[in-house]
Amino acid sequence: MQDARIATGLSGHPKTKKLIRTLGQAAAWNLICLITWAAANRSDGDLSGMTVEDIELAADWLGDEGVLVAELVRVRFLDQTEAGYALHDWEDHNPWAAGAEARSEKSRWAALCKQYGRPEAAKRMPDYAKRIGFESSSQPEGLPESASGTPVADSGSAPSPSPSPSPSPEELKSSLRSDSSSAAPDDASPDGGKGGDKAQRLAEVTDEAIAAWNASKLVKPNGGLLATVNPAVGRENRRNQVKRCIAIARDICREQGHQRIPAEFWAEYFAVAARDDFHAGRQGGGRGHERWMPDFEFLTQPKTMLKLFERVESEETA
Incomplete structure (x- = not known):
């Protein structure tokens, strides 16, 4: 579904009032029509090539x-x-629409x-491959293989809120998929940690994640909109939740030269989420889910972590 964001303050904005004072109230509707048309037809807000009549x-x-x-x-x-012309600050006001073409690509x-x-x-997509740093001539034909020799499907999105700038998103995706299915809670420690060590390490990482969440700008005590997490309630459920995404977090940290997931990782990850309207709860879900709000469980889902990394990666390589 294509849509556009209309700020709640648009009707009372001085610019809107000036527009109405000069051209009448119908002009405000014309502005809305132009915004929604642009979201559907010029998703980057750039109207270059269009005449005044257009x-x-x-x-x-x-x-x-x-x-x-x-x-x-x-x-x-x-x-x-x-x-020609462009809608003023379009990317700030309509980031979802502005990224439509990139998401499609x-x-x-x-x-x-x-x-x-x-x-x-x-x-088939040489320009895109060049932009993300993939050179087909330097890669063997066929799909990459995992350590077990099983071909790895090259799809999906790549992970990490604060990635290393050197590898491309597609290179990271390949390396992550080769072992991200084994969400070992030992944090990939050099000795491979087993049994009680793995459980203890998972508990430590979970405690660090919860502490970072409660200290982030996402939660209400710190000016955010989301609920804090009580570390004394539902500990086992929280650990199982973190365990699902720990393999991705671990691989992200490996790319940054860490053998284990540092506590700072979670602070950086939640800081990335806090900058995004949807993941911070400032923008509701789709139709029928307008009052939905993200929470700790949502932001520790593997697919959510991948999505946020992909966004940061695209910003850094833009």
């Missing part, structure tokens, strides 16, 4: 030609660029990798 048609403007665009520029709902790449393997995917 923009006003997209906004359903029925007045004199050029009047609406001129006023939108004056009050700074539109920016004039060398290439990544999904297509993942699907091609899963069906044909990375070298063939690189042939």
